[in-house]
Amino acid sequence: MDKKWWKESVVYQIYPRSFKDSNGDGIGDLQGIISKLDYLNHLGVDVVWLCPVYQSPNDDNGYDISNYQSIMNDFGTLSDWEELLAGLHSRGMKLIMDLVVNHSSDEHAWFVESRKSQDNPYRDYYIWSPGKDGQPPNDWGSFFSGSAWEYDEKSEEYYLHLFSRKQPDLNWDNPKLRKEIYDMMTWWLDKGIDGFRMDVINLISKVPGLPSVSGESNGEQPTYHFGGDYFVNGPRVHEYMQEMNREVLSKYDIMTVGEAVNVTPEEASLYVSEDRNELNMVFHFELMDVDSGPGGKWNVQPWKLADIKSIISKWQVALDGKGWNSLYMNNHDQPRMLSRFGDDKLFPKESGKMLATLLHTLQGTPYIYQGEEIGMTNVQFASIDDYKDIEIVNMYKEYLAAGHSEEKIMNSIYIKGRDNGRTPMQWNSESQAGFTTGTPWLAVNPNYQDINVENALADPDSIFYYYKKLIELRKQHEIIVYGSYTILAEENEQVYAYLRTLGEEQLLVVLNFFGEPATFDLPSTVKFQAKELLISNYEVNPEEELNTIQLRPYEARVYKLK
Structure with missing residues (x-):
């Protein structure tokens, strides 16, 4: 990787x-x-x-x-x-x-021009339609309630806004x-x-x-x-993203x-x-x-x-x-x-x-x-x-x-x-x-x-x-960044536990997601010679056996296994 x-x-x-x-x-x-x-x-x-x-x-x-x-x-x-x-x-x-x-604001200079007339050079920077029989062109809904179309009296067409009516969608086909x-x-x-x-x-x-x-x-x-299916992951989205990458993003380390x-x-x-x-x-x-x-x-x-x-x-x-x-x-x-x-x-x-x-x-x-x-x-x-x-x-x-x-x-x-x-x-x-x-x-x-x-x-x-300690641990242990992920005890209804693996090292994360005590049994497939407690949100005896862990409300522990 x-x-x-x-x-x-x-x-x-x-x-x-x-x-x-x-x-x-x-x-x-x-x-x-x-x-x-x-x-x-x-x-x-x-x-x-x-x-x-x-x-x-x-x-x-x-x-x-x-x-x-x-x-x-x-x-x-x-x-x-x-x-x-x-x-x-x-x-x-x-x-x-x-x-x-x-989208832009309807107060952006492009849209101010666009709505002036149907033949304005900026008209095609946005998505306009005459509609059908005095109704919007289709039944698309805005994420902010109601129709995604707004009628513009001055230029006598509807424009698309998937969000607020003051956020007209830009026409990426242009x-x-x-x-x-x-x-x-x-x-x-x-x-x-x-x-x-x-x-x-x-x-x-x-x-x-x-x-x-x-x-x-x-x-x-x-x-x-x-x-x-009509505007999420649309037909040309990857063409546009690759073009953006080629024209701009690939030229910088960002x-x-x-x-x-x-x-x-x-x-x-x-x-x-x-x-x-x-x-x-x-x-x-x-x-x-x-x-x-x-x-x-x-x-x-x-x-x-x-x-x-x-x-x-x-x-x-x-x-x-x-x-x-x-x-x-x-x-x-x-x-x-x-x-x-x-x-x-x-x-x-x-x-x-x-x-x-x-x-x-x-x-x-x-x-x-x-x-x-x-x-x-x-x-x-x-x-x-x-x-x-x-x-x-x-x-x-x-x-x-x-x-x-x-x-x-x-x-x-x-x-x-x-x-x-x-x-x-x-x-x-x-x-x-x-x-x-x-x-x-x-x-x-x-x-x-x-x-x-x-x-x-x-x-x-x-x-x-x-948080400060978690951020420091990321910088000290490459496994936290790059290790692969395997879920453990998937059927446990209270505990979320998983392993991260990188080379010979493993990270064991055990989280009690609820306000009652919980028990976690380490699967016998997880083998290790030594363990180090990296972080926990309660006092924990670092020598404690891992076969069965009794967890307090919302307890979190992270071990490095070798």
Whole structure:
């Protein structure tokens, strides 16, 4: 297997709006991030992934870009950004930028031109259609509710937006558009960035002819569908990714990760196999859908450990030796992993460390989302008016109109809403958690007086120092990065255990996923002469026999076997 710096790295994701505000306007900014670089360095991360800081009207928190080559006023200036890049590089850290090129903002100069008339030279930079009989051209649904089509009065056609109506989809079938995108990417790379995280990159190719999912639209009240086969992994997507690699990515020593909706391991391997010259890795959502019912994300059902094991094992085995996994359990679009997969009330420290152990001992590159390393949790705001996320607000209106109870809707938001991951970073127990001297754009989680960076740094047993040790172990033991994966005791309903193997060495990882004691019997097939306890989240006697391990609630242990 090829050794690469990005395989050996740990990535820290920053959501700039919520990280640190330097000027008291309640919005996190670039100078705020710069003021915390020593903190990130202390944690030991190698790469910072910066969510979008480009100029944007902010309809979808910066994922609607109106100018790819300037910085949003809320965040600062291009010279602030250059100072951030220099500050990271001087500390031995790298920077990857969010690339959002499935769609732009409707305020981008291209779209402003495009909608002026049907024969405008920029018309074909977007996907337009006259529709049928006064209806949208098909029944495709937006990820943010309703139709994926918006009628434009001025130019008398519909344009496609798979997300918000202020996020029109770019037409990747247009070679002129693609060249503009590649030039923009080159501009950023020449400024010295170390790679891209690519937003919904597997949606860029749409099926020609824009067919309906159900075959026909059904009159007055159409039903909108997520037309997976029509715009996910579309017919020319690999042609475009290989062209992007050839024209831009291959010319730099960088890291690339693509957010890929609805991909299987087989489809993912087409994006990430080393001989295909596309991307280094993808973010898939299979694990993030483990508690979604038949009605989708908001139809919350309890997750099962068997499903978690099955999904992770499938991806670990499928990509081993072919491509590379990305490892994450929360981000800016997901609830907090401690609340979702651990116990944020009775065992926050133990379960937070156990989940960290899982993410940092699998094959792949681990991603830490800001605040995860201090055990930040989900939030429960009293009113829908306290929420800012467009997806939450749209869902609330749609579900209320469909007759769902407010209590049930709010409960789904408490469990799965994106604002759970977007509440401001909790730096200390002072007003507004030390995030801002003003009024934060989104309210701070009320538990900030207990859960904050200052407390974590003062407590040698904190989740923070456990993460720091996990990151150090990755650098000391090549097996943690490159070892292959084998699941153990698959039928055990409480314990997730696996081996990593590299040459003569093996790593044994044993995790109790629940708040009750559990027993793990080591299979007799696992033979070893000597063992070393690398890390655990409880005091453990290093001489303890491994044949049968009695695990305490959420206990995690990692042994190196020789």
